[in-house]
Amino acid sequence: MSTGTIPRGSLAQVTSAEDAALARATARRQARGRLVAHAVLIIGVLIFALPIWLTLVGSSHDVSTVGRGDVPLWFGSHAVENYLSALLTGGQSRVARGVPVWVMLWNSMIVAICIAAGKIAISLLSAYAVVFFSFPGRMVFFWLIFITLMLPVEVRIIPTFEVMVNLGLVNTMPGLIIPLIASATATLLFRQFFLTIPDEFVEAAKIDGAGPLRFFRDVVIPLSVTNIAALFVILFIYGWNQYLWPLLIVTDKDLETVVVGMTKMIGGGDAQNEWNIIMATAVLAMLPPVAVVILMQRWFVKGLTETEK
Amino acid sequence: MATLTLSDIRKSFGATQVLHGIDLDVAEGEMIVVVGASGCGKSTLLRIVAGLETPTSGAVRIGGRDVTALEPADRDIAMVFQNYALYPHMTVFENMAYGLKIRGIAMPEIRRRVADAAEMLEIGALLDRKPRQLSGGQRQRVAMGRAIVREPKLFLFDEPLSNLDAKLRVQMRAEIRRLQKRLGVTSLFVTHDQVEAMTLGDRLVVMHRGRAAQVASPMEVWGQPADTYVAGFIGSPAMNFLSATLAGNGRAAELKAGPTLPFADGTRPGGDGAKITIGVRPEHVLQAETPDALPLAVELVEPLGSETVIHGRLPGGEALVARLPLPASRIGPTLPVLLPPEAWHVFDGEGRRLPAGG
Missing domain, CATH: 2.40.50.140 (Nucleic acid-binding proteins)
Known part of the structure; x- marks a missing residue:
């Protein structure tokens, strides 16, 4: 019956020359559609990837090449020395400041992990309280938490700074971390997830004799694992990318995070900016979030899309 | 094995009264089926016996002990839920053992009880599986097993067969009855299905608008219905x-x-x-x-x-x-x-x- 090749994806069974022509037209249209879609995607990828590519390439040239204002498109031969210089000294012009990038990375790592872990712990507990217990003012507390969603760090930064000063936490690691730990978003996400846990589990646990903490540990936490993982990814990146608060609260160079430290490398003044070193630092600063996303991607997607019960 | 006595159980949710004084005496080893249309208060009654709801007034006695003010865990009961309520992250064995573990029963004893129950229910081969790897009928058995290992004084069943397909329902119905007779545990079984009620119960409690319209043996309910509601509810096609x-x-x-x-x-x-x-x-x-x-x-x-x-x-x-x-x-x-x-x-x-x- 077939007249010529029937293109994949055509639904019609070809019974005549006319239908064959129709099928070919459909196939052409589909091919065109695919072409357009791919073109759009490729342009999108280029727009996103080009700056990263330039950074990556720039970090492998010597200081004068990048400094001249040329934008090389292919790798140079100074990659190893640039990265070593950044990691170990923070670049020549910063010898006076003396903060090697590995210290900044270490600080950022501690801050990001503590913020992510702290946020998850606090919001798990508060969501658990709001969902599974009935106590006077439960909804009031929930709305209080909810309303703080509308207040980003920037809005409450002056009172928060004041509190930190009074507590003597300026220029300390806890001062850097604690104000960023409370999280309405995470509380809200966990609340929504907890609401999907069937009441029967709570009741079965009551009959089994499991108290609230036991139920939390044995049932709620294991059921939330994928959500916790997904949130960890988001919150780690959130913590890693913090800029304004670390800039304010920490003046001690040894506590500088990489995002802040990197911008401080771009100085005014007489010294020429070592763009190659700064770019190497930028690449280094990108690596941990990328690693977290890649390592936890499977759980991340699962946690945001799947409700397994 | 114990008696169950309900005296004048009343329950209101806000202004709505859902139970208007239920009295019931259940003999040792008896299987009582509470049957009624949805919204008649049958599930509330069961939950009050379980301790998941507190009655507005009235008393629940299990084996002569007043348990009205006790937590569910202290009432020595086991409950089978409509959707089985098996913890999805635990294996069949862990699901069955969980209540015993909390009670602080020693591991060898837990293993023995779970193995016995698993054998009785023919789910011995499934002990290492997770609930999502089981069919509906198998989950039902595991839920039963979780109740059995507790060796409770009272079994409570909350429409446990309504999630099964018709054929399996008939099969599990017979199995529940056989098991209950064999173990001799006093049981309260809630359902909206009159066939289930007729075939399972030693006696039926036909509930209507928060009242027990009739408490009698299945044949008596069928042969001498106490009112037009019971008469119309039991029997198909209806009277x-x-x-x-x-x-x-x-x-x-x-x-x-x-x-x-x-x-x-x-x-x-x-x-x-x-x-x-x-x-x-x-x-x-x-x-x-x-x-x-x-x-x-x-x-x-x-x-x-x-x-x-x-x-x-x-x-x-x-x-x-x-x-x-x-x-x-x-x-x-x-x-x-x-x-x-x-x-x-x-x-x-x-x-x-x-x-x-x-």
């Missing part, structure tokens, strides 16, 4: 209700459909002319070519194979359903039927059963 008035000094009923027929079992109290309702089960309607037969105008014929269900109207416009051992092809536009007085259920104007005599 026919025909309006009538008392006549002949309480010796007969004058049907709206025409004839005046004498009661088969004696007189009824109340003056002539009092409104009564005559109930006749579809399977008791007879087909007869006699002069006193009533012509039923046939509207719908449902063949069931060996029998045929006929929906029609009597003279006077009242609907009547008959279930006759006739092939559907033999049924014409009108069917002469008899309503034998021996099969009547007589109810008074309020719908309460009106017994003979008096």
